[in-house]
Amino acid sequence: MTFAAVLFDCDGVLVDSEAITCGALRDMLDENGWRLSLAECMTHFVGHAVRSRAELIQAHTGRPLTDAFMDEFYHRRNVRLENDITAIDGIHDAVRHLHERCEGRIAVASGADRYKVEMMLHKVGLHHFFEHRIFSGHEMPRSKPHPDVYLAAAAHLQMNPARCLVVEDTTVGIKAGVAAGATVWAYAPPPAPTDVLTQAGAAHVFAHMTQLPTLFSEKLTQG
The missing domain is CATH 3.40.50.1000 (HAD superfamily/HAD-like)
Structure with missing residues (x-):
């Protein structure tokens, strides 16, 4: 056919866009206690909605994935994408x-x-x-x-x-x-x-x- x-x-x-988006996410995860390289972050998150990985994020940061976290992530991500995409x-x-x-x-x-x-x-x-x-x-x-x-x-x-x-x-x-x-x-x-x-x-x-x-x-x- x-x-x-x-x-x-x-x-x-x-x-x-994937390295740009994961760069913003990696920085936020680092600030919340989960230190990752960009390559590691991409392995965990490329192809996935961030919210779908909420349990993984909580397991490594000890904190629930909140709306406030997501709002800040979207803001940082969008700024980087607008500048670098x-x-x-x-x-x-x-x-x-x-x-x-x-x-x-x-x-x-x-x-x-x-x-x-x-x-x-x-x-x-x-x-x-x-x-x-x-x-x-x-x-x-x-x-x-x-x-x-x-x-x-x-x-x-x-x-x-x-x-x-x-x-x-x-x-x-x-x-x-x-x-x-x-x-x-x-x-x-x-x-x-x-x-x-x-x-x-x-x-x-x-x-x-x-x-x-x-x-x-x-x-x-x-x-």
């Missing part, structure tokens, strides 16, 4: 190509909050490709690794999830796409490990966004 729609994750797929290399051409090939049937299905996603897409010049087709896991009954956000995006596009290609970069997101019934391709720039992504369910792994249009066109031709 050929793909009729493409559903993109946002962080780490459209925008290079960049697009993933090659993503503009890739999105433009898939937007044309799918006749506009592309969407963002992110585990992040809507403000963050919309702000980042505006900052890097991608928002117009996805306007009115942006979905946040924060607005779903369950966020990733559950399939809700991908199912919502597919339903909005009036597409069977089986005809959707999901582009992800984390095991959490891959599991969400697979659970939705979509085919998932994983973006994994070196030195990211590829075996864990395929074990999570990725049907294909690619290393650079410039490869995505060609891979997609080849799939259509084969179909």
Whole structure:
């Protein structure tokens, strides 16, 4: 079956945001008694909503995850993202190509909050490709690794999830796409490990966004 729609994750797929976000979180965790390197913080939190890791945070800080903590985290995160966010290399051409090939049937299905996603897409010049087709896991009954956000995006596009290609970069997101019934391709720039992504369910792994249009066109031709 050929793909009729493409559903993109946002962080780490459209925008290079994960180290920025985890940097803000690492600093706050350090202030609350849990000292982590940036790499360790990313291992624990990339792909997860911070609130979903509340028990882990409490176990290491001895403090519950409060609304006040989250409000301060969002503030620090947003300031850093507004100043430092960049697009993933090659993503503009890739999105433009898939937007044309799918006749506009592309969407963002992110585990992040809507403000963050919309702000980042505006900052890097991608928002117009996805306007009115942006979905946040924060607005779903369950966020990733559950399939809700991908199912919502597919339903909005009036597409069977089986005809959707999901582009992800984390095991959490891959599991969400697979659970939705979509085919998932994983973006994994070196030195990211590829075996864990395929074990999570990725049907294909690619290393650079410039490869995505060609891979997609080849799939259509084969179909």
